[in-house]
Amino acid sequence: MHRTTPNHRISVCTSCKHKGATCEPGYDLIKRLREAIDAAGDAIPEAFEISGVACMAGCDRPCTIAYHGTRKATYLFGDIDADEDIEALVAFARQYSVLHDGWCSSVDRPGKLRRTTLARVPAAITIVEHSPEPVQ
Structure with missing residues (x-):
């Protein structure tokens, strides 16, 4: 494979269930997404890195999926269907990988990701200020 250590991650909720059914679509989405991203070369x-997480609190909008990157905004998408949305998810991985800060407009996102964004969280930057006074 051409890539080295991942500095991007896709997290897929594995506890969300389709309403009225007992399947866990997150596991299928992880498998299909890994195959599609590998095929994209x-x-x-x-x-x-693609992995499952126990819960992302998107239960009303399954499947829920997040894109994370080092020093980048994180995106959380809901209403993802493994049968319908793989191409858009791979296209967003391609797009996200080259965005230096992760920010993009909703109109620039592929497919239904334009309208199923649940959150865009800015990259966390921690600033530590030295203070001569001890914290109490």
Whole structure:
């Protein structure tokens, strides 16, 4: 494989269930997304780690999926369907991998990701200020 250590991650909720059914679509989405990103090869210039998480609190909008990157905004998407949205998810991985800060307009996101964004969280930057006074 052309990529090295991932500095991007895709997290997929594995506890969300389709309403009225007992399946856990997150596991299927992880498998399909890994296969699709591997098949994209060099079209995605950065490596992505893809893993499941127990809950992302998007239960009313399953499947829920997040894109994270070092020093980048994090995106949380809901209403993802493994059968319908793989191409858009791979296209967003390609796009996200080259955004230096992760920010993009909703109109620039592929497919239904334009309208199923649940959150865009700015990158966390921690600033530590030295203070001569002890914290109590």
